[in-house]
Amino acid sequence: MELDHAAVEKEVCKEMTEEIIVSMLKILVFPGALFLFALAFFYEWVDRKFFARVQNRYGPLHTGLHGILQPIADFFKLLSKEDITPHSSDKLMFFLTPIFYFALPLTTLFVIPILGQTSLIAFEGDLIFVIFAFTLIIITVFLAGWSSMNRFGTIGSMRAVLQMLSYEIPMGLVTTGPAIAASSLSISEIVKWQSPPNFWLILLQPLGFAVFTICLLAELQLVPFDIPEAETEIVAGWRTEFTGRKLALLRLGRDLELVLASALITSLYLGGSQQFWLIPPIVIFLVKTTFAVMLLSLLRAVFARFRIDQMLSGMWKYLLPLAALQIILIQLGLGG
Amino acid sequence: MSYGSTIKVPLGPQHPALKEPGNFLFEVDGETVVDVKPRIGYNHRGVEKAFELRTYIQNIYLAERICGICSDAHTTCYTQAIEELLGVEAPPRARYIRVIIAELERIQSHALWVGIAAHEIGFDTLFMYVWRDRETVLDLFEMISGNRIHYAMNTIGGVRRDIHAAMVPKIKKGLDFLEKRLKYYLDVVQTEQTILKRAAGVGVLKPKDAVDLCALGPTLRASGINNDVRADDPYAAYDEVPFNVITHDGCDVSSRMLVRCEEMLESIKAIGYALDHMPEGVIRVRVPMKVPKGEVVSRVEAPRGELIHYAKSNGTTKPERYKVRSPTLGNIPALCKMLLGGYVADIPIVLAGIDPCFSCMDRMAFVDVKKNKGWNWTMQQLRRKYAKK
Numbered sequence A: 001m002e003l004d005h006a007a008v009e010k011e012v013c014k015e016m017t018e019e020i021i022v023s024m025l026k027i028l029v030f031p032g033a034l035f036l037f038a039l040a041f042f043y044e045w046v047d048r049k050f051f052a053r054v055q056n057r058y059g060p061l062h063t064g065l066h067g068i069l070q071p072i073a074d075f076f077k078l079l080s081k082e083d084i085t086p087h088s089s090d091k092l093m094f095f096l097t098p099i100f101y102f103a104l105p106l107t108t109l110f111v112i113p114i115l116g117q118t119s120l121i122a123f124e125g126d127l128i129f130v131i132f133a134f135t136l137i138i139i140t141v142f143l144a145g146w147s148s149m150n151r152f153g154t155i156g157s158m159r160a161v162l163q164m165l166s167y168e169i170p171m172g173l174v175t176t177g178p179a180i181a182a183s184s185l186s187i188s189e190i191v192k193w194q195s196p197p198n199f200w201l202i203l204l205q206p207l208g209f210a211v212f213t214i215c216l217l218a219e220l221q222l223v224p225f226d227i228p229e230a231e232t233e234i235v236a237g238w239r240t241e242f243t244g245r246k247l248a249l250l251r252l253g254r255d256l257e258l259v260l261a262s263a264l265i266t267s268l269y270l271g272g273s274q275q276f277w278l279i280p281p282i283v284i285f286l287v288k289t290t291f292a293v294m295l296l297s298l299l300r301a302v303f304a305r306f307r308i309d310q311m312l313s314g315m316w317k318y319l320l321p322l323a324a325l326q327i328i329l330i331q332l333g334l335g336g
Numbered sequence B: 001m002s003y004g005s006t007i008k009v010p011l012g013p014q015h016p017a018l019k020e021p022g023n024f025l026f027e028v029d030g031e032t033v034v035d036v037k038p039r040i041g042y043n044h045r046g047v048e049k050a051f052e053l054r055t056y057i058q059n060i061y062l063a064e065r066i067c068g069i070c071s072d073a074h075t076t077c078y079t080q081a082i083e084e085l086l087g088v089e090a091p092p093r094a095r096y097i098r099v100i101i102a103e104l105e106r107i108q109s110h111a112l113w114v115g116i117a118a119h120e121i122g123f124d125t126l127f128m129y130v131w132r133d134r135e136t137v138l139d140l141f142e143m144i145s146g147n148r149i150h151y152a153m154n155t156i157g158g159v160r161r162d163i164h165a166a167m168v169p170k171i172k173k174g175l176d177f178l179e180k181r182l183k184y185y186l187d188v189v190q191t192e193q194t195i196l197k198r199a200a201g202v203g204v205l206k207p208k209d210a211v212d213l214c215a216l217g218p219t220l221r222a223s224g225i226n227n228d229v230r231a232d233d234p235y236a237a238y239d240e241v242p243f244n245v246i247t248h249d250g251c252d253v254s255s256r257m258l259v260r261c262e263e264m265l266e267s268i269k270a271i272g273y274a275l276d277h278m279p280e281g282v283i284r285v286r287v288p289m290k291v292p293k294g295e296v297v298s299r300v301e302a303p304r305g306e307l308i309h310y311a312k313s314n315g316t317t318k319p320e321r322y323k324v325r326s327p328t329l330g331n332i333p334a335l336c337k338m339l340l341g342g343y344v345a346d347i348p349i350v351l352a353g354i355d356p357c358f359s360c361m362d363r364m365a366f367v368d369v370k371k372n373k374g375w376n377w378t379m380q381q382l383r384r385k386y387a388k389k
Helices: A002-028 A033-056 A072-079 A091-109 A128-146 A149-180 A187-193 A205-220 A244-269 A281-301 A308-331 B047-053 B057-066 B070-085 B092-120 B122-143 B165-193 B193-199 B206-210 B217-221 B252-276 B327-339 B344-352 B379-386
Strands: B007-011 B023-029 B032-039 B294-302 B307-314 B317-323 B367-368 B373-374
Touching: A002 A033, A002 B373, A033 A091, A033 A128, A033 A244, A033 B057, A072 A244, A091 A128, A091 A149, A091 A244, A091 B032, A091 B070, A091 B294, A128 A149, A128 A244, A149 A187, A149 A244, A149 A308, A149 B327, A205 A244, A205 A281, A205 A308, A205 B047, A244 A281, A244 B007, A244 B193, A308 B032, A308 B217, B007 B193, B007 B344, B032 B327, B032 B344, B047 B367, B057 B070, B057 B317, B070 B092, B070 B307, B092 B165, B092 B252, B122 B165, B165 B193, B193 B252, B206 B327, B217 B252, B217 B307, B217 B327, B252 B344, B307 B327, B327 B344
Parallel strands: none
Antiparallel strands: B007 B023, B023 B032, B294 B307, B307 B317, B367 B373
C-alpha cells in the first residue's frame, strides 16, 4: 500500500512537472516571449521595408537577407551604448518606465490567440484588459517623458496624454462591436465566432474596422498622429533623453506594440488564427498580421502630420460619431 | 489657450529648419507664440575678409562656396560686379548659358525646398519623391559641368564650359520628365488635405508688412507683390528670354509652396526657350588681372530672393572691400512677423517657409544700438577681447 502510494505520488509529480515544463515552454518560447520577440523584430523589418518601398527607397538592405536582421542588429547596438541618466531626472521613474513600456505589450499579447483559436491565457473580459493595457502604455509614455525633465520630453508627454483623451473613447466604443456580435468579451470567443458559418467581422462592420485602424495609428504614434514625437518640432518628444539599454527596450516595446496592434486587428476583424484547408492556423495568423502591419505602414506613408488641436477636434467631431454610428447599426441588426 | 504667464522656448542653434545653425528664442503663452528673438551668426566664416586676401580669379571659387545650394547665383553676382568694374561684357552665348544654369539651379533649389517643407509637416513620402526627381537636375548638372552642386560655370568675362549640341536633347528629355512630375506635385500641394491643413492660413504675411519689412523673393511674391530682379533689372539674357513672374495672394505657407512649384514650371519653359535660341559664338572674353579703381553693386535673383554683392576696387589684383547681402538676411524681420501669433507646432514649417540659408547669411558687424554706430573688428581685436577669457 505504501509502495503504491509512493508510485502514485511519483506519477503525479512527473505529470505536474511535465505540465509545468510544457506551459513554461509555451510562455517563454513558443508562442510566448521568444517567439514574440522574433515576431516584433520581423514586423519592424516589414514595416521599415514596406514604408521604404512605398517611398521609393530601398530600406534596410545589408544585414541578413534584404536587411531582415537589421532590427536585431540595431537592438544589440543600442544595448552596447552608454546609458545616460540626466542629472535632474526622477531616477527611479526614469529607470522603470522603459521596463514597463516593454513589459506591457508583451503581457497583453498572451491573451491574443496565436497558435489556435484559444489564447495562452483566456478569460471572459480579456478584451477589456487589452483596452486597459493600451491606456497603461500611454500613461507609461507620459511618465517616461515627464520623469526625464527635458523640455521636449515634457511637451511630448503632454501631447501623448492629450492625444489619448481623443482616441481612447472611439476605440473603446468601437471594440464593443465585435463583442456584441460574438456576445462575449473574450477575444478567443470573438475569434471562434468568426469561423464558418459566420463571416469575418471586417465584412460585417467595415466602419468599425476603419475607426479601429485609425485609433491604432494614434495609439502607435504613427503619422499622421506622430505628434508626441514629431521630430521636426520637439526632437524625439518623450523619448528624447533615453539612451543605450533604455532606448533599446523602448524600441522593442514599440515593436511589440506593433505586433499587438496587428494581432488585435487580425483577431477582432480578420477572423484571427483559423485553420484554412490544410494550412495550419499559425501560418494564417502570420499572413493576416503581416497584412495588418503593411496596412498601418501604408497609412503612415500617405499623410502629413496633424497639429495637436486639429487631431483632437477631428477625433471628437468625426471619429466618435462614426464609432457610435457603428454601434447603432449593430443594434439595428446590421453587422452583428 | 492662455496660462497668463509665458515661457521661453529656444529653437536651434542646431538645425532649426534646414540643416544649418541659427537660434530663435520664442516666448510662448500656452500654444501661442507672443515674441520671437532671432539670433544669427553661428555660421560666420569670415568670407568677406577672405575676399580681400585673394585675387579676383581665386575669388570666383570663394564666391561659389558662400552657399552650396545657390552657388551659381553667387558667382553670377560676383562676376557681373567685376565685369562692370572692368568694363567688359560677357558674350551673348555665355549670357544664355548663364540663364540656363541659373534656371536649372532654381529648379533644384525649389525642389529641395518643397521636400524640406513636406518633411517639416511630417510628410516624408513627398519629401522622398521630390528629392528623387531632383536628382534629374543634378544629373544634368553633372553632364554639363562635371559637378552636381558646385558647377564652377561662371568666370569673369563669360562661362568656362559650353553647352554642346549633343547635350541639348538630353537636357530637354530631363526637363520633360520633370515637367510631368512637377505638375503632379503642384496638384498634390493644392489638393492633399493634410498638407492644406498644415499650410493654408499659416504664417501669414500681409502685403503691406511684406513691403515694410523688406521681404524678398518667393516670400514676397507669395504675398501678392510682383517683384523679381530678373524682370525689374534684367541681367544675363533675361531681357531676351520670356518668362512670367509668379505671384499668389494667399500670403501663407500654402501660397509660398504654390509660388515655388509654379516658378519651377516657368523655369523649365525659360530653359527650353534659351536652349532653342542660343546664339553661336565664343563663350568668354579674356580679361586683365588688375581691376581699375571703382565701386559697384550687382544684383541677381537667387532662388531665395534678391542677392546683392558690393565690390570696391583699388586698382590692384585684389578687391579692397567686398560685401554680400544674401536674401535670407532680408527675410528675417518678415519671418519674425509671420511667427507672431502662430502655434508652436507651426514654427518649423513657417521657419522653413522663407527657405532660410544661414550659411549664406552670416556676416559679422558690431552695432551699438544706443550710440547708433556700427563697426568691424579685425581678428587680432577679436582675439584680444575673447581668447584670453
